[in-house]
Amino acid sequence: MRVVLGVTGGIAAYKAALLLRLFTEAGHEVTVVPTEAALRFVGAPTWEALSGGRVQTDVWSNITDVPHVRLGQEADLVVVAPATADLLAKAAHGLAGDLLTNVLLTARCPVVMAPAMHTEMWEHAATRANVATLRERGVTVVEPASGRLTGADTGPGRLPEPEVLLEAALAAAGAVVPEVPGTSLEGVRPGDLAGRRVLVTAGGTREALDPVRYLGNRSSGKQGIALARAAAERGAAVTLVVAHVEIPVPEDPSVEVVRVESARQLQDAVTARVGEHDVVVMAAAVADFRPATLATSKIKKAHGAGEEDSAPTIELVRNPDILAGIVADRAASPRPESPVIIGFAAETGDESGSVLEHGRAKLARKGCDALVVNEVGEGVTFGQDESTVHLLRPGHPEVVVGPADKGTVAHAILDLVHDVIADA
Ligand code: CTP
Numbered sequence: 054m055r056v057v058l059g060v061t062g063g064i065a066a067y068k069a070a071l072l073l074r075l076f077t078e079a080g081h082e083v084t085v086v087p088t089e090a091a092l093r094f095v096g097a098p099t100w101e102a103l104s105g106g107r108v109q110t111d112v113w114s115n116i117t118d119v120p121h122v123r124l125g126q127e128a129d130l131v132v133v134a135p136a137t138a139d140l141l142a143k144a145a146h147g148l149a150g151d152l153l154t155n156v157l158l159t160a161r162c163p164v165v166m167a168p169a170m171h172t173e174m175w176e177h178a179a180t181r182a183n184v185a186t187l188r189e190r191g192v193t194v195v196e197p198a199s200g201r202l203t204g205a206d207t208g209p210g211r212l213p214e215p216e217v218l219l220e221a222a223l224a225a226a227g228a229v230v231p232e233v234p235g236t237s238l239e240g241v242r243p244g245d246l247a248g249r250r251v252l253v254t255a256g257g258t259r260e261a262l263d264p265v266r267y268l269g270n271r272s273s274g275k276q277g278i279a280l281a282r283a284a285a286e287r288g289a290a291v292t293l294v295v296a297h298v299e300i301p302v303p304e305d306p307s308v309e310v311v312r313v314e315s316a317r318q319l320q321d322a323v324t325a326r327v328g329e330h331d332v333v334v335m336a337a338a339v340a341d342f343r344p345a346t347l348a349t350s351k352i353k354k355a356h357g358a359g360e361e362d363s364a365p366t367i368e369l370v371r372n373p374d375i376l377a378g379i380v381a382d383r384a385a386s387p388r389p390e391s392p393v394i395i396g397f398a399a400e401t402g403d404e405s406g407s408v409l410e411h412g413r414a415k416l417a418r419k420g421c422d423a424l425v426v427n428e429v430g431e432g433v434t435f436g437q438d439e440s441t442v443h444l445l446r447p448g449h450p451e452v453v454v455g456p457a458d459k460g461t462v463a464h465a466i467l468d469l470v471h472d473v474i475a476d477a
Contacts, residue, residue, distance in 0.1 A: 054228060056083045057124055057160070059133035059153040060100070061140040062090020064203050065169040065212035069134050070095060072215040073103050079219070084124060086110070086153045088140070112152055121152055125159030130226040133157075135169035135212045136194075138180050144192075145183035163247055165193045165222045167306075172208030185329060189390075191248035193225040193288055196306045213306040221307060225288045245471050247288030252330040252392075253281045254323060254337035254375075256296035258316045262367065263348035272338035274298025276397075276427075276440065279459035280334055281308050283467055292330065294322045296337055316340050316372040327379050327392060332470055334395045335376045336425075342369040380420045393473045395466065396421040399429045409443060409451060416445045422473045425466055444469050 056076055060069045066087075076083045085100040089110050100108045112121040125131070133140060133153070140153070144166070149155045157164065166187065174180060175197060184194050195218065198211040212218075225247040255277020259267040278300060281293040285307040294311045295302055296319060302310045311326075313319045316339045327333055345368040355363050376396045383391045396419050400411045412426035426443040441455035442462055446469065454465040 054081045054129040054226065055127055056081045056222075057128045057131045057156055058083050058085045058104075059131065059136075059140075059156065060085060060087040060091040060095070061133065061135060061137040061153070062088055062093060063135040063137050063169050063212075064094060065135040066091050066094040068212050068215055068218075070099055070103060072132075072134055072218050073100070075215055075219045077104065079223075084128075086124065086156055088151060088153055090137075110151055110153075112155055121149075121155035122159050124152075125156040126161070128156070128160050128162050130162055130222060130228070131156060131160045131164045132167070132218070132222045133165070134167035134218055136166040138168070138170050138174045138177070138183075141166065141168060141180060141183045141187065141194075145186040163193065163226045164191075165195065165218075165225045167195045167212055167218050167221075168197050168210075169212035170197075170210050171202055172206070172210045175210045188248065188250055188290055193221070193247050194290060195221050196290065196309055198306050217306060221288070224286065245287055246284055246332075246467065249284075249289045249331045249474075250292070250329060251281075251284040251289040251332040251334065251470075252292045252294065252323065252326055253277050253284065253334045254294045254296075254319060254339075255281065256298035257338040258296045258319055258340045259314050260316065260340045260343035260372075261314075261347050262344050263350065263352045265351055268340060268342070268344065269297060270338045270340065272297075273300065274337075275300055275438070276459050276462065277334075277336035278302060279463040280336055280466060283460060283463035284332075287467060289332075292326055294319060294326075294337070296339075316343065316375070320373050320375045320378070323375055323379065324382075327382075330392050331390070331474070332393045332395070333379060334397075334466070334470070335421075336397050338399075339375060340372055341374075343372050344368070345370045376419055376421060384420065393470060393477070394421040395423050395425065395470065397425045397427065399427045401428070401430050409445075412443055412445050412451075416447065422446065423469055442466075446473070 058073055060066050083104050084106055085104045085108050097108050143154050144157050149158050188194050197209050198213045199209045202210050256274035257270040257272030259269045261267050281291045282303050284291045285305050291308045293308050296313055311322050313322050380394055398415045400408045402408045408428055416424040423446045428441050439456045439458055444452040454462050
């Protein structure tokens with residue numbers, strides 16, 4: 054593959070030298086295009102020695118070769134690592150003041166940017182807007198890792214390790230990803246979700262009764278977390294809105310984790326972000342009811358005479374149906390960029406119908422693009438490592454997956470997402 058490695062002026066430029074090495078060792082032909090500022094951190098001799106080619110930063114040298122057009126046109130993959138806030142802003146606005154920004158305008162291949170900067174700069178509204186614009190245009194913007202930054206401070210903004218960047222970049226390009234030991238993205242699939250933003254909800258909500266008690270459910274969150282991992286493996290930028298789960302959430306540069314507890318917090322988190330996503334997968338087990346009142350102090354037993362057997366009555370009220378809400382919002386103002394919405398259901402067959410019949414009825418009622426129906430019953434699905442699901446899509450035959458591990462089920466669900474996007 055012909056790779057253009059853009060390097061911009063951040064302290065993490067030294068990691069790009071290691072990334073370059075990984076690319077060339079994997080057999081790829083790499084042209085390094087640093088910015089002027091990048092050369093203040095790592096000089097041209099390093100890039101030239103490691104890539105075996107000359108480097109230039111402007112469009113005025115080597116004119117007969119027309120590098121500002123040729124490099125972008127011929128590239129199979131463009132990776133910018135580290136990408137500074139300045140580069141993201143220039144790319145989002147189509148500026149073309151140096152060779153790298155010219156390459157970005159002429160490239161028609163997958164483009165991957167790995168931002169690295171201080172947390173304040175990463176979280177600034179201008180940077181957020183530029184990242185959203187780039188993602189909307191299909192650029193894979195890898196989430197920065199959290200940890201020690203240049204000074205004594207810590208937070209999101211670190212450039213992920215070169216091995217992780219290599220895998221994410223090759224996955225975005227749909228390339229064969231070599232086994233790199235010790236990395237978090239093993240067995241990466243072709244990047245068919247590169248440039249897509251996928252929101253997954255996972256886990257079981259907890260509805261507080263008082264400061265120490267809650268109403269909960271038995272969701273382990275394993276399927277939602279497997280979905281977030283699988284979507285990241287396929288090149289998506291993932292937001293994982295996570296309620297109570299029994300396993301660790303992914304520590305992956307492409308997965309942003311948003312923690313919530315109750316159904317209403319989950320609703321706020323989803324509705325605030327739904328407009329920025331191409332796909333929403335509602336795998337969370339959302340409580341349909343919550344206590345009507347939240348006691349501000351612990352509910353105590355009564356100890357008076359004759360009160361030994363007394364117990365409080367808990368009145369419940371309905372929670373909002375979040376899935377139904379986002380489907381209704383989409384129907385009220387449909388736009389080309391409206392997200393694909395996938396719902397989940399837990400069903401047992403009974404005398405009134407089979408799992409499939411109940412699932413089809415729920416799919417019609419919910420109005421989402423597809424429904425993942427879990428077969429539940431004694432010891433089935435909740436917390437188990439294997440499950441059987443029925444994938445339902447209006448006008449399409451049912452697909453049964455399993456019994457299979459949650460990763461396999463997750464990829465089958467994302468194959469379905471891929472089909473829904475392709476048919477849109
Ligand atoms: N859901 C939601 N908001 C709720 C309840 C559920 O968004 N208040 C979502 C879940 O994330 C899931 C789907 O809706 O994607 C499940 O729908 P639901 O009607 O609750 O199905 P079941 O849990 O199967 O319950 P029931 O059969 O009682 O309708």
